Structure formats: C-alpha cells, structure tokens
Amino acid sequence: MTQISVRVDGAAYTDEVEPRTLLVHYLREQLGKVGTVVGCDTSNCGACTVHLDGEAVKSCTVLAVQADGSEVTTIEGIAQNGTLHPMQKAFHELHGLQCGYCTPGMIMASIDLVGDNPDPSEHEVREGIEGNLCRCTGYQNIVRAVQQAAAEMRGAQA
Amino acid sequence: MIPAAFDYARPTTVDEALRALADGGEDAKILAGGQSLIPVMRLRLAAPAMVVDLTRVTELRGVRDDGDALAIGAMTTHSDVIADPLIRESAPLIAQATETVADRQVRHRGTFGGALAHADPAGDLPAVALALDAEFVLAGPGGRRTVPARDFFVDYLTTALAEDELLVEVRVPKLEGSWGMHYEKFNRVAQAWSIVAVAAAVRRENGHIAEARIGLTNMGPTPLRATATEQALAGADAGEAAIAEAARHAAEGTAPSDDLNARADYRAHLAEVLTRRAVTAAVGL
Numbered sequence: 001m002t003q004i005s006v007r008v009d010g011a012a013y014t015d016e017v018e019p020r021t022l023l024v025h026y027l028r029e030q031l032g033k034v035g036t037v038v039g040c041d042t043s044n045c046g047a048c049t050v051h052l053d054g055e056a057v058k059s060c061t062v063l064a065v066q067a068d069g070s071e072v073t074t075i076e077g078i079a080q081n082g083t084l085h086p087m088q089k090a091f092h093e094l095h096g097l098q099c100g101y102c103t104p105g106m107i108m109a110s111i112d113l114v115g116d117n118p119d120p121s122e123h124e125v126r127e128g129i130e131g132n133l134c135r136c137t138g139y140q141n142i143v144r145a146v147q148q149a150a151a152e153m154r155g156a157q158a
Numbered sequence: 159m160i161p162a163a164f165d166y167a168r169p170t171t172v173d174e175a176l177r178a179l180a181d182g183g184e185d186a187k188i189l190a191g192g193q194s195l196i197p198v199m200r201l202r203l204a205a206p207a208m209v210v211d212l213t214r215v216t217e218l219r220g221v222r223d224d225g226d227a228l229a230i231g232a233m234t235t236h237s238d239v240i241a242d243p244l245i246r247e248s249a250p251l252i253a254q255a256t257e258t259v260a261d262r263q264v265r266h267r268g269t270f271g272g273a274l275a276h277a278d279p280a281g282d283l284p285a286v287a288l289a290l291d292a293e294f295v296l297a298g299p300g301g302r303r304t305v306p307a308r309d310f311f312v313d314y315l316t317t318a319l320a321e322d323e324l325l326v327e328v329r330v331p332k333l334e335g336s337w338g339m340h341y342e343k344f345n346r347v348a349q350a351w352s353i354v355a356v357a358a359a360v361r362r363e364n365g366h367i368a369e370a371r372i373g374l375t376n377m378g379p380t381p382l383r384a385t386a387t388e389q390a391l392a393g394a395d396a397g398e399a400a401i402a403e404a405a406r407h408a409a410e411g412t413a414p415s416d417d418l419n420a421r422a423d424y425r426a427h428l429a430e431v432l433t434r435r436a437v438t439a440a441v442g443l
Contacts, residue, residue, distance in 0.1 A: 019163075022161075025160070061193055
C-alpha cells in the first residue's frame with residue numbers, strides 16, 4: 001500500500017491505496033464520489049473525466065498514486081453553495097443530455113475547454129470534446145450548451 | 159478492469175529512477191504519462207512486476223533552448239509541447255502533429271518522451287522525430303549516450319533503449335533557412351490512431367525545393383523516411399506537378415501492415431496522397 005494525500009472537491013484526504021488503484025475507483029469506492037462514472041474503461045469515452053490540478057484528465061487512465069499531492073475536482077465539486085456551475089446550468093436548460101451517462105465527463109471536459117478558449121466556435125467545441133462520446137448521439141444540444149455556458153462565463157468575468 | 163498488482167517506485171531524480179529501474183530488473187516498466195501503458199496494464203496485456211513512476215522527476219519536464227537545438231524533456235506533456243513558444247518558433251511540425259494526438263484529456267497527461275519510447279508505429283510523433291533528425295539522449299547506469307532517430311526506432315514497439323536505460327530528452331536540431339512544415343494525418347474517427355500520416359519539412363530556395371524531409375507514420379513496424387520522394391524533390395520545382403510526381407514514390411521501400419483498419423495496398427495509396435498534400439502545404443501552395 002502507498003499513502004497518498006489529495007484534495008478532492010475542496011476537502012483534504014490522506015489514504016492508503018494499492019498502487020494499481022485507478023483514480024476513478026479511488027474516487028468512487030473510497031471517497032464515495034459516485035458522480036464520476038466509468039464508461040468504456042478503455043480511455044475512449046471520457047465519461048470519467050475529472051480535473052487534476054485544473055486540467056481535464058480521464059480518471060480511468062490515471063493511477064490514484066499519480067494524483068498524490070494534487071487537487072482533484074469532480075462533477076460533485078463544481079456547484080457553489082447549491083448554485084449550479086454555468087456549464088451545468090446550460091446543459092440543464094438546453095437539454096444537453098439524453099440518457100445522461102456521458103454528462104459528468106462532458107461537463108468537466110467542456111469547462112476545461114472553455115478555460116483555454118473562452119469563445120469557442122461550434123467547430124472548436126466539437127474538436128474540443130472529441131475525447132467524450134455520447135452514445136445517444138445527442139451532440140447537437142451539448143454543443144449549444146457549451147457555447148451558451150461559455151457566453152455566460154465570459155459575462156461573469158467581464 | 160484493474161491492472162495486475164505491481165511494486166511501485168516514485169523517484170524524484172533521474173539517478174533515483176535509474177536505481178529503481180536496476181532494482182526492478184527485466185520486469186520493471188517506466189510510467190511516464192501512462193496514456194499508453196495504463197490501458198495495456200488494465201487489459202493485462204502488460205503486467206510489469208515493478209512500475210517506476212516518473213511523475214515527480216521534475217528535471218525531465220520542459221523545453222529549453224540548447225544553442226543549435228531544442229532540448230525537449232522526456233516528461234513534457236503533449237499540452238505543454240503544443241503551447242511551447244520555442245517549439246512553435248523552431249519546430250512547428252511537432253506542435254502540429256501533437257495537436258492531432260488523441261484528445262485534450264490524453265494530451266494533458268501523455269508525454270513527448272513517453273510516446274516516442276513507446277514507439278507505436280501508428281503514433282504520430284516518431285515519424286516527426288525521424289523527419290526532423292532528432293537525437294535521443296538516453297541515461298543509463300554507465301552515463302548518457304545520444305542516439306539518432308534513425309537508430310532509435312528498431313522494430314514494432316521496440317527502441318534502442320536498454321532495459322536499464324531511461325529516455326531523458328530529445329534534441330531537435332534548429333533548421334537553417336526557409337523551411338515550411340506540415341503534418342497530414344488520415345484516421346477513421348476523431349481520436350483514432352493514424353491509419354497513415356506524413357510529416358513533411360521542406361526548404362525552399364528561389365522557387366525551388368532545395369531539400370525535403372518526409373517521415374511516414376504507420377507504413378511499417380517503425381517510422382520511415384520516404385527516401386525516394388525526398389530525392390525526387392531535391393532541386394525540383396516548387397509546383398504541383400513536380401510534387402505530385404515525387405509523391406508517387408512515397409511508398410517505395412515501405413512495409414505497411416494489413417489489418418482491420420486498412421489493407422497494405424490502401425496504405426501505400428494513402429502514403430502517396432498524403433505525401434502530396436503534406437509537401438504541397440509545407441511549400442505554401
């Protein structure tokens with residue numbers, strides 16, 4: 001076992017983990033952060049996307065020990081005092097989901113994208129979330145939601 | 159799926175990493191960004207007894223100006239490569255090819271050195287390193303040695319790295335003169351591997367092509383140079399007809415595989431078409 005210390009959604013944790021434990025399993029099974037889901041388990045679908053030190057990563061392809069000393073943000077940590085993050089709000093308002101399974105990863109990847117590119121074109125959104133698959137093929141509203149959230153996030157910064 | 163159990167070392171320096179590697183013996187594996195290794199460990203296609211995690215070896219990260227070359231630390235992530243001003247200035251081909259690697263999540267974790275040491279023939283960076291005549295700096299118990307790209311890639315997923323050696327940096331010579339570069343990739347869906355891709359760097363002089371360097375991705379077990387096309391382009395007119403004629407030789411001397419993504423003859427066709435496009439873009443037509 002190896003000791004790791006991480007901050008997850010603002011709270012500090014120190015735990016013993018097996019080195020082979022994947023970050024997504026640590027989050028779900030040791031911390032109970034089940035908002036982050038496992039989709040394909042082969043680093044293709046992006047459903048398990050979280051932020052590791054502010055950057056979107058696929059948590060099924062990161063070992064928990066690699067997150068030692070880092071800050072992790074999951075879908076459970078982005079609402080502030082009960083107010084949805086603008087990206088969550090836009091996905092809700094524009095129905096950027098069908099079955100909802102890809103949604104946590106879509107939202108975390110999209111926040112990361114808008115952090116790098118505050119005003120993405122439709123094409124840039126599609127490129128930017130190429131690592132996230134919606135098997136319902138509900139991309140149309142997802143793309144609209146990302147652009148609406150980007151506009152709101154730009155407004156909040158202005 | 160969960161990887162098989164392994165012993166785990168997290169060194170903080172290259173020397174510590176080399177000791178951990180020596181202690182681990184032949185069943186030790188280096189973990190860089192993990193974007194190729196962790197998937198194959200999860201599928202149990204790899205089950206190393208010891209994993210040496212380079213995450214904390216900070217001396218392996220970053221790009222520096224080393225006079226006549228750029229020195230790219232092996233643990234520099236794809237995202238950092240794309241954003242690096244020195245690479246954009248001196249070797250934009252690397253940034254352009256790296257932008258096509260997988261997706262943004264993978265690029266945040268995956269590393270330049272890891273992708274090269276993995277030496278997947280469908281990976282985008284080996285052919286780029288070969289086209290740019292990069293040099294690989296390997297550290298081992300007896301010190302460091304430098305291996306040119308043409309000798310680094312030995313076979314399918316196999317490099318000149320010995321079991322007790324570590325890739326520490328890649329030196330990319332700065333090019334003198336008026337060079338244009340382009341990476342042209344053909345793949346099936348957004349984040350898929352290249353079926354074939356072509357890395358071209360072309361130096362123009364007085365309306366002619368003075369020199370061309372062309373690397374081929376996935377046209378054999380290792381990255382290859384399109385030597386016959388390079389020779390045909392040297393001194394050729396920088397126009398569409400001459401480029402198309404030279405590109406007809408792109409697949410000469412290659413040994414592409416037949417697999418579920420493409421037949422060998424289709425890959426040979428792609429090599430020609432993509433070489434034409436890559437060279438055309440590189441000369442600025």
